[in-house]
Amino acid sequence: MNLTIDNILLIGSLLLFISIILGKTSFKFGVPILLLFLGIGMLFGSDGIGNIYFDDPQLAQFIGVVSLNFILFSGGLDTSWTSVKPILKEGLVLSTLGVLLTAMTLGSFVWFVTDFTIYESMLLGSIVSSTDAAAVFSILRSKSLALKSNLRPTLELESGSNDPMAYVLTLAFLTLVIHQDQSIASIIPLFLQQMILGGVGGFVFGKASKYIINRIKLDFEGLYPVLVITLMFITFSATDFVGGNGFLAIYICAVYLGNQDFIHKKAVYKFYDGMAWLMQIVLFLTLGLLVFPTEIVPYMGIGLLISLFLIVVARPVSVFLSLMFFKMKLKRRIYISWVGLRGAAPIVFATYPLLAGIDKANMIFNIVFFISVTSILIQGTTLSVVAKWLNLALPETAKKITEVDQLTLNLPKSSLKEIEILPDFNAVNKRIVDLGLPKSIFIIMIKRNEQYIRPGGSTIIEVNDILMVLADTPKDFIKMNDRLTEKIIPIH
Numbered sequence: 001m002n003l004t005i006d007n008i009l010l011i012g013s014l015l016l017f018i019s020i021i022l023g024k025t026s027f028k029f030g031v032p033i034l035l036l037f038l039g040i041g042m043l044f045g046s047d048g049i050g051n052i053y054f055d056d057p058q059l060a061q062f063i064g065v066v067s068l069n070f071i072l073f074s075g076g077l078d079t080s081w082t083s084v085k086p087i088l089k090e091g092l093v094l095s096t097l098g099v100l101l102t103a104m105t106l107g108s109f110v111w112f113v114t115d116f117t118i119y120e121s122m123l124l125g126s127i128v129s130s131t132d133a134a135a136v137f138s139i140l141r142s143k144s145l146a147l148k149s150n151l152r153p154t155l156e157l158e159s160g161s162n163d164p165m166a167y168v169l170t171l172a173f174l175t176l177v178i179h180q181d182q183s184i185a186s187i188i189p190l191f192l193q194q195m196i197l198g199g200v201g202g203f204v205f206g207k208a209s210k211y212i213i214n215r216i217k218l219d220f221e222g223l224y225p226v227l228v229i230t231l232m233f234i235t236f237s238a239t240d241f242v243g244g245n246g247f248l249a250i251y252i253c254a255v256y257l258g259n260q261d262f263i264h265k266k267a268v269y270k271f272y273d274g275m276a277w278l279m280q281i282v283l284f285l286t287l288g289l290l291v292f293p294t295e296i297v298p299y300m301g302i303g304l305l306i307s308l309f310l311i312v313v314a315r316p317v318s319v320f321l322s323l324m325f326f327k328m329k330l331k332r333r334i335y336i337s338w339v340g341l342r343g344a345a346p347i348v349f350a351t352y353p354l355l356a357g358i359d360k361a362n363m364i365f366n367i368v369f370f371i372s373v374t375s376i377l378i379q380g381t382t383l384s385v386v387a388k389w390l391n392l393a394l395p396e397t398a399k400k401i402t403e404v405d406q407l408t409l410n411l412p413k414s415s416l417k418e419i420e421i422l423p424d425f426n427a428v429n430k431r432i433v434d435l436g437l438p439k440s441i442f443i444i445m446i447k448r449n450e451q452y453i454r455p456g457g458s459t460i461i462e463v464n465d466i467l468m469v470l471a472d473t474p475k476d477f478i479k480m481n482d483r484l485t486e487k488i489i490p491i492h
Contacts, residue, residue, distance in 0.1 A: 040288060170349045201244045202256070214458075217458065235249050306371060416470055427483070438476060
């Protein structure tokens with residue numbers, strides 16, 4: 001069956017529906033939901049019962065890039081600076097040096113056991129050098145587990161920020177495969193350009209996005225998530241246009257935004273949470289449709305060998321070497337080594353050799369696909385078991401509630417008070433977003449002239465308003481009172 005304009009909506013919506021329904025079952029049994037979506041795509045593909053013919057790497061790559069934009073941006077918004085600050089160095093070292101060491105170690109092994117050239121081997125190692133956060137934490141949540149100490153933020157930061165490094169390495173070694181007369185030294189300027197411009201672009205666009213969101217006045221709340229989507233794509237495409245790493249830029253932009261106050265923040269969080277799930281499903285279904293299972297069979301032997309080496313040797317070596325100068329218990333290092341799932345990003349990166357038309361592109365794509373699937377099967381199904389075995393797991397009830405949880409889940413605070421705005425308050429005629437309130441305080445309702453108003457960041461405080469405020473502790477209400485009465489400098 002060929003995909004046409006007439007049937008693509010029907011087929012697509014049916015596949016989405018099946019994925020969502022079966023995804024509910026996968027949580028119950030601890031089956032990685034990523035594997036489920038890939039499996040549905042393969043089942044309904046050209047070699048499966050659906051007989052849907054899809055062989056367009058360029059379209060698949062476009063869908064992959066768009067999907068990764070949403071997934072990385074959502075992950076960035078969910079990254080709490082308070083949580084990651086204590087482990088910032090460890091996370092960044094894992095997402096940069098760790099990725100490089102994984103690519104080099106695995107690439108050397110591939111060169112030793114196959115007939116690949118050294119550059120082709122390093123290209124394969126680079127493609128599968130990043131980890132997948134979505135698969136890791138969907139499994140941990142399905143088993144009602146949380147992790148001790150700072151393990152969770154460490155893994156979140158690494159998984160959310162290591163795709164850009166893998167992307168740069170993929171482009172660099174793909175360039176060397178195509179232009180074999182060039183030396184490794186020739187790709188260093190490309191690497192520096194991508195990372196520096198990507199980092200600077202992310203921070204600049206993050207600050208600009210906050211300013212635009214808070215200053216532009218839209219008539220409908222539903223337009224604010226659309227505005228953020230626009231800013232997200234501008235950040236990625238503009239950074240990419242000047243030669244920077246667009247994936248790194250949108251992640252940094254999102255991390256910055258997620259830790260700032262901006263209008264309709266709650267609505268944006270909820271929107272991106274849903275869009276991240278949608279993009280994951282669409283991405284995995286698309287990649288499942290793109291692969292031809294009959295073409296993978298000849299590479300199962302070498303694929304399994306490479307996958308096992310990645311899991312047992314390359315990942316642990318990269319983690320232990322990267323963290324050798326940090327104080328960390330052995331059990332934590334072992335668990336971080338085991339949490340090295342390969343997900344959708346490597347399969348998306350594997351489409352770049354296909355579009356470049358290099359000799360072993362199909363072989364690389366099929367091996368990468370097989371590595372991702374086996375990694376999820378072997379590591380994904382045992383994450384909770386290994387966490388318990390290493391005594392690193394906590395019951396979900398012991399998990400700390402973050403600001404993201406409060407925004408997305410409507411969780412109550414410990415106390416509620418009403419505060420009346422008097423004429424001499426300096427908060428009069430100022431917007432809520434400009435008050436600089438502590439993150440532990442929420443204004444949930446405003447009573448004005450016998451009417452109740454649901455406030456947003458752009459809501460202007462007026463005289464005689466009665467604010468219904470949720471806060472964690474009595475000290476928070478003292479801080480709240482100080483912010484309402486003192487001279488306030490608007491936050492831009």
